[in-house]
Amino acid sequence: MKALVYNGPGLKALEDRPKPTIQAPGDAIVRITRTTICGTDLHILKGDVATCAPGRILGHEGTGVIDSVGAGVTAFKAGDRVLISCISSCGKCENCRRGMYSHCATGGWILGNTIDGTQAEYVRTPHADTSLYPIPEGADEEALVMLSDILPTGFECGVLNGKVAPGSTVAIVGAGPIGLAALLTAKFYSPAEIIMVDLDENRLAVGKRFGATSVVNSADGGAAQRIMKLTGGRGVDTAIEAVGIPATFKLCEDIVAAGGTIANVGVHGAKVELHLERLWSHNMTITTRLVDTASIPMLLKTVQSSRLDATQLITHRFKFAEMLQAYDTFGRAAETKALKVIIEA
Amino acid sequence: MKALVYNGPGLKALEDRPKPTIQAPGDAIVRITRTTICGTDLHILKGDVATCAPGRILGHEGTGVIDSVGAGVTAFKAGDRVLISCISSCGKCENCRRGMYSHCATGGWILGNTIDGTQAEYVRTPHADTSLYPIPEGADEEALVMLSDILPTGFECGVLNGKVAPGSTVAIVGAGPIGLAALLTAKFYSPAEIIMVDLDENRLAVGKRFGATSVVNSADGGAAQRIMKLTGGRGVDTAIEAVGIPATFKLCEDIVAAGGTIANVGVHGAKVELHLERLWSHNMTITTRLVDTASIPMLLKTVQSSRLDATQLITHRFKFAEMLQAYDTFGRAAETKALKVIIEA
C-alpha cells in the first residue's frame, strides 16, 4: 500500500509499504477513506518529536472502513464505517477508567508517533473497541475527520479546561486551526466576549467570521494593553494559549482576570516564566492537557444536530496521491491560507 | 400613588396608596418605570398563596429609578436606574453567603407577597445593595424586566439545575412563559435536542420559533411514548417540569434517561407520586428550586452581548393606568396568546 513516511528531519516520501496485519486481539485494520495533516506532523518532520523514529508512517486523524478485527473486538466488524481517534485508549487502565485516555498505560498518542499512522491506505488501530467510533448513517465524513483531533483538542484543552461559561469573557491567543477549533467550540457555552489574538490579519478575519466578538493583532506588542482596555481593566475569565511559545503564554498571564483560568493548548518546546510574585494572590488556575478525545461522542452529537459546522475548518481538498502537495499547501499556511486539508482515498 | 392591590380571592383594584418610605437603613425607594405580571400574581388572586394577605400591593418584577436610599445603602444613590430582583437578599446570612438568596433569613420572595410590591408608582425594596442591579448605559429596559424573575427562574431552576450540556437532550414540559424562558436559556449550552411539550398548539409554535428542535402535543396522552421514540428509547438527559401538576411531573418521570435529571420549575399545589419502585436504580436526580436570581449579573451580560434576546417573551404593552386591562390580557393567555406583558409608567 501507499503511505506517507517520515525518513528523518526534513525528509518525507510517499512509499510502498506492506498492508498492516492484526497483532493483538484488540486490534482492527481500517481502510482509510479520509485523513488530514496536523501541525504536529510538521513538528515531527522538523525533528522536534523525539518519540517518532525515522521510517514511521505519519498521521493520527481520519475516517475509514473496518477491514478486519482481532478476536477480542466486539464493537466493530468488517465493513463498519469508523472515525479514528488520535488517542488510543485501552479502556481498562486506571487513567482510562477516569477518562484520561491521553495517559492510557498502553495507548495515548501512539498513532503516527510510536506506531504507524493514518496517512496510508490502511492502518492498524490497537484497542479498537475504545479508540474508534461508529459513523452514524448519513453523516458528513469530511466533517468527522475534524473530530479525530482538532476539535476535541480545542474543546477539551481550551474550552472545557478554561471553564468557558455563559456571559464570560474569553481570549484565544493564536488563530491557527487549533485556536479556531477552540473558538468554534467555545461558542457552545455562549460567552459574552471572544477576543481572538494573532499576528496574521487573514487568520483574524477568519476568527471574526467564525464568531469572535473582537480581534487583536499582537504584532506591535500592545495586545495585553488593548485586551485590558476591552475588558474594562478586568481582564478575561479564560485565556486560551493556542501557540506554544513563551511570549504568548506571557500574554495570557498578563490578561487573565482574578479568578480566571489560563488553559494551555499549545505544544511548548521551551520552559516559560510564571510570574508568581504577582500571580500568587490572583486566585487563578493554569491547566495543561494532552487531548483525551473523551468528548468525541458529544461532539458527534453537536455535528449531527447542526450545532457545530465542523467543515468550516476545511480549506483544501486533495486525493491520496497528492499527499506531498497537501503537505506543501498545509506547510505554507501563511501564504495558502490553509486551515485543515482533507486527503481523500 | 396608584397601586394594584389584592383584596382577597378574586378581588383586585387599582387604588390610591401612600408613597412608601424608608423603614430600615438598607432600604431604597424605587420609582417604578416598568413592571410586568407573573403567573404567581394570578395564583395569589385565586387565593392560592396563603402568605399574601388582602390589602397587599402585588408585583415582584420591574425596573425603576432610585428615589431615595437608607443610611446603610452604599451601592446606589437617588437617580440611579435599577433592575429589581424578585428575591430580596440580605447578602449576610448563611444562605445568602452560599448564593441561596431565595432562602435569605430576612428576605427571599417577599415583594408583592409579604410586603408591598412593584405594581405601583413606587416600591420600597429592602436590602437594596444586594437586591437591586444597576442598569447599564444604553440597555433596553424592557428586556431587563425579563431578568427580574422569569429568565433567572427558567435558567436557574430549569437549565442549571437540569445540567443542560452541549450535545445533550432536553425536554421542557410546559411551553408557557416559564417553559419558554427555560428554552431560551437552555440554548446557552447548545444541547443537541430540545423537545417542547404542551397542550396548546400556539405555544408549541412559539417554542419551535424560539429554537425547539421538536414539539410534542401531550393532549392525547401519548407524549411519553413519542418522546421515547424521538430519543431512540433512551429518554432525555434533562426533563424540565414547567407546569406544576402531578400529570406533568409523571411525564418527566416517564421520559428521563438513566443518569438524567428532572429539574422542577413548576409551582405545585399538590403532592405527586414518585415511582421509586422503578426509579431507585435509575441513577437519576430530581431538583427543586425557588429562584435565587444569583444569575442576574450573568444574564445581563448575555443580554448586553446579544446572546439572548429577552424581548422575544414580550407580547403586549400597556400603560400603568391600563393595569387591569393588562391583567385581563395576561389572564386569558390561551385566547390572547400573551406571554409576558410590559406595563410602563
Added chain:
Amino acid sequence: MKALVYNGPGLKALEDRPKPTIQAPGDAIVRITRTTICGTDLHILKGDVATCAPGRILGHEGTGVIDSVGAGVTAFKAGDRVLISCISSCGKCENCRRGMYSHCATGGWILGNTIDGTQAEYVRTPHADTSLYPIPEGADEEALVMLSDILPTGFECGVLNGKVAPGSTVAIVGAGPIGLAALLTAKFYSPAEIIMVDLDENRLAVGKRFGATSVVNSADGGAAQRIMKLTGGRGVDTAIEAVGIPATFKLCEDIVAAGGTIANVGVHGAKVELHLERLWSHNMTITTRLVDTASIPMLLKTVQSSRLDATQLITHRFKFAEMLQAYDTFGRAAETKALKVIIEA
C-alpha cells in the same frame, strides 16, 4: 461443584452444578475463595426480584483466584487473586464510558441475577478486564469482600450522591449493613454531625460505635421532630435513605434542609409520595442510584492505607459447606445481630 441455588420463592438448596466454562473472549472463570450474602439475595428468595429465575446460582460478591481467562482478557491471568465487583461492566458502551457501569449495555447487575453468581465454588465473570480488580499483595481478603457491593453502595449512592462535606450534617435512615456502610464512608468527608436512625436499639448502638454523633430511635413516630430539634430547626444537609419503604422516604422529606439532598440507597418495592406542594421551593435534590462500583479502586486505597476498617462490618464467619446456616444467621439479623457474614471456601 457445590453452589447455592434459588429454586423459586422460599426455596434454596446447596446443589451440585457443573463448573462454568468460558463463553466469550472477555470471560474469566474465578475460583471463589470468599463470598457473602446480601439483603438482595433475601429479596430474591422472597420472590421479589422478577429478573432472577429459579435455577439461578445466587451471589454477587466475593474474592477469588483466576482459574482461566478468555482470549480477549489482557489484565488477568490464571492464578491472579481478584476482587469481584457486583456490577459487570464492558468498559466500552456509552454508559460505561461515563462511569455509569450499573447501566452497562451488556452488563450491570447480572451476577446472581440473570447469570449464575458467586455463591459457588467457581463463577464465570463476563467483561473480566473491567469487572475484576487485582488484590494487592498483603491485603486482608475478608475486608475486600466488603468492596464488592456494600461499601461502594453506601459510598456512591449515599455519601457521594448526598454530597457529604466537611462540617455538614448527615442523617442516615436505616442502620442495617447498608446504612452502616454509608456511615463508615461518610466519615471520609468529616461531617460535623452524623445522625443514625433505626427502630433497632442494637443497630443504633453499632452506629454509635462506628462513629454516629447521635442516634434516634424512630419507633415512636417522633424521629422527624427530634432531628429538627438536634439541628436547631434547620434540618440536615444530607438525608440518606437506606431502608426502601415509603415511611422512611417520608422521614427524609421531613428532615432535609433547604438546599439539602436526599440520597436514596434503599431498594423500593412501592411508589412513594413526594410532597412537592411544600418542597417545590425548598432548593433540594433527590438522587437515586444503582451502585456503579466505580469507587472500588479508591476504596481499596482507603482500606490499604487504614483509613477505612472494612472488617468492622463482619459479624459472622462460615465455611462454604455451612452456606445454609449462613443464610439462616443473616436472615434472622434482628436476633443474631448479623451485619455481614463471610463464607470461606
Added chain:
Amino acid sequence: MKALVYNGPGLKALEDRPKPTIQAPGDAIVRITRTTICGTDLHILKGDVATCAPGRILGHEGTGVIDSVGAGVTAFKAGDRVLISCISSCGKCENCRRGMYSHCATGGWILGNTIDGTQAEYVRTPHADTSLYPIPEGADEEALVMLSDILPTGFECGVLNGKVAPGSTVAIVGAGPIGLAALLTAKFYSPAEIIMVDLDENRLAVGKRFGATSVVNSADGGAAQRIMKLTGGRGVDTAIEAVGIPATFKLCEDIVAAGGTIANVGVHGAKVELHLERLWSHNMTITTRLVDTASIPMLLKTVQSSRLDATQLITHRFKFAEMLQAYDTFGRAAETKALKVIIEA
C-alpha cells in the same frame, strides 16, 4: 491604647495610639481579646510588602468583643464576641457575590496592611456584617484565632484548590505553620498518603505527629526522587506549595502526577520557571489563591464538633504587654520551635 506599630523596615514598637472610631456605617470597633502573629507580619517588617506604609498597626487575626457598631451594621451589637477574618468583604461587589472575598472591590487583605490591624487593644473593622463571625457559646477562643487566617489559608488555597480526595496522594512542601494547617485540613478528606517535605527535622516530626504518613527531608536535593519512589513512580495527585520560593515550586512540578494539581499557597517574591516543554501534555492544574476565608463558617463547625483540633498549632502564649517578646519568639521559630503564638489581652 497600646498597639504594635510598623515603623519602616526592621523597625517596630509597642506604641500609644488613639482608640479607633467608626468611620463608615458598616464599621465596627472591636476590643481585641486575642491576636497572633503571621509570617506575613515578618515580611512587612523586612520591608517586603510595598502596600504597608510605616506607621501602620500590624495584625490581621484575632478575636474580640464588639465595642460599637455603625448605623448600617445589623448582624452585631456591642458586647457580641466575634472572630475577625483577615479578609474584609463588602458582600456586595461582583467578587464578593461569587465568594472571592479576597478580591473585594473595597476590602480584601487590608487589616494590618492598608488600614490599622488587630495587634492593638481595639481595631476598626470595615464591612463588619460580612467580615466578622459570631463566636458560639462555649467555644475555645484560642482555637478560633486559628480560623482568622492560617486554617482557611491552608484549607482553601491548599486542600480545596488541590482537590484532596479520599484515597488520594498528597505532598505538602513546607512544614511551617501554613503547611501544617494544610495537613490538618487535608485530613478532612481522608487521603491515603500525606507526604510532608521540609528541611527542618523538628517540623517534619510535628508533621508526623499531626498525621503525615511519610516525611521527606529535602536538604540533600533528593526529595523528588524519594517522593517518586514512595508513589511507585506515579507522583502525587496534589502537591501543595507552602514555602514560596522557586526551588519548592520546582519540586512540585517534578512530583505532580499526570492529572494532578499543584496548589500554590506560598507567597512568592520572585518569578518561577514553569516547564511547559514537559508539562504541556501532563493534564495538570496549577492554582494560586489569596485566602477568601469563605470557609470560616464550615471550619467553625469542624472545630465545634471536634473534627479539627485547631489548638495543636499553638506553641506559645503571651500577654499583650509581651508583644515584642512574642515577635521575637515567633521570628526565631527554627530555635524556639514556634508555630503559632497566642497574644492575650
